Amino acid sequence: MQLAPSLSTTTFKQAFLRSMLQGLNAAASSSNNMSFEARKRAVKLAADVAMACARGRRAKWARALVADLSAKHQNNGALLKSMLGEMHERLVRVNNQHCCRIQRSKKILRRSHRMCSTARREKVLHASVVAKSMVKRRTKMLKKIIPGGEVLNGFSLLNEALDYVTSLQAQVELMRSLLKATEESNSNSSITHRASSKDQLKQREGS
């Protein structure tokens, strides 16, 4: 199974954690003036890039995701660069070329399709046709959702969707646990601060 080696979840989760922490640290360095929105965006960016990096280059969606993110977040280039290392430039360049070509060909396809459909007079609404159009509509939506899915069809789209879903699940789980850890540590640190301050008071009273 193609998915097997790179999606072995322990290594994936470890890699994800590592990259995520790296990204968060990089974000933290510039976090002094950030608004809440900006911080949230930085966290999300770090999480997404970490997920893509942990997955590796084999997955198409990972490459597409990185390309999209680097295109969108020009200002957070430092963050991305630190997380991706030398592959950053390579990934960004390749995907941009690919996307332009696809856009152009899709336009031509769409135009020709429109012309063909207007030429047809009778509208035969067999159930099969209806079902087919339903499926087609949904595949179009799926293509929009999955990063890099526009250029895939049928089998590869499902493949990528499968991959993407598993990594998303892992990402959500890890983020949730990270959140829990920070929350607990916050509460604990407040407790220890209180405890230590109490001890200090006692010591002072004692001496």
Add this chain to the structure above:
Amino acid sequence: MAQCIPTRASTNPSVLERQRVRLNWQQQQSTDNTDCIGYNNIESFAPLSSFDQLPKNFVDGERSRNESFGHVHDPIESLGDGWPDFSMVNYPNFCAINVGEKANDKENSDSSKKRKFGNFSNSQQVDANNATENSGSSKGMKEDYVLGERKGATGNQKPQNKKETSTETLKENGKASRSSTTTTPLKTDYIHVRARRGQATDSHSLAERVRRERISERMRYLQDLVPGCNKITGKAGMLDEIINYVQSLQRQVEFLSMKLAAVNPRLDFTVDSFFNEEMNIACNTGLIQGMNILLPHDQLDPSYIQSNALLHQAQVGPSSSGLDMAMSTTQQMTLQCPMSAPMQLVNTFMDSCYNNVHGSSSLWDQVRLNNTFGAHFSFQSLQGNCLPNNLKTETREI
């Protein structure tokens, strides 16, 4: 026990005829069921009382091409995406053995004409064949219902099961072991497919069938992944669920990132906080203050310590953070196409680290010494000075 269903010259049998045939077959089935293994059969054949129920999940590409039944069902089309048959996954388990037995029992001299109800899609036949080969496996059971059902639908098909074992669809690269873990054939390998009895021998249709089967396999995996999809039949519904699930996961990520940003306004996931927690969990003693003194966190590589700390947390405290859960729920994460490696990885990971942490004292000793800390962990990749390299290698190797 052979049921002689009169073969029809036309490829468009009327609904009435089909229903009649179905009823006849069913009656026969009920008498035959005494031989059958398993209660399932009677139940599972019941829904076939009305033919109309069937085609909803009866996805058959060639049929949709040749005949228009006017039913709303998801077609397999050679054009478009060539979506496969999903009906398989939602039917109750049929008794695989029973089907095989029946097939072997009946020697039906039947026509070599095209099957009355159209051609079965590739996957079903392969599943049936696989099921008869690996009768014990559950997946074979699951997938075999279709065969039983379809076989029932046209009595003349039953004997074909036996005959088809000889003229079966052969595939390279382990398609035959579908019921267990499977590996789809790589695109570079040639897939040898033989045309099934009564089916078109076009290279085109064969290729389509292969393609459809691959897609159906993927859809089945997706169905396992996406929760609550067991009852959904049909491509459109499945795709709907997948889309909803992906969107919900993406929304969850956004929400969690917002919470993370809120919880930690400085975005510093530092050593201090995590180690504080660790202390509380691990020792619950006055070592807390001692720990503060002992830990010269600024000397240690932050990211290294952080990753180590998080992972260490996972092992130390049973009641500790969800990282423990995150690491231990890898089993749930793995796909149905099981990978035994990750399970072992998790086990060795947990074992080695639990072995190392015998008590709070040893823990603090480890923490104090930079070098030994990394060495105690079985995963060398956790060592801090190698961090960037490891990241690169991880991404490069895949």
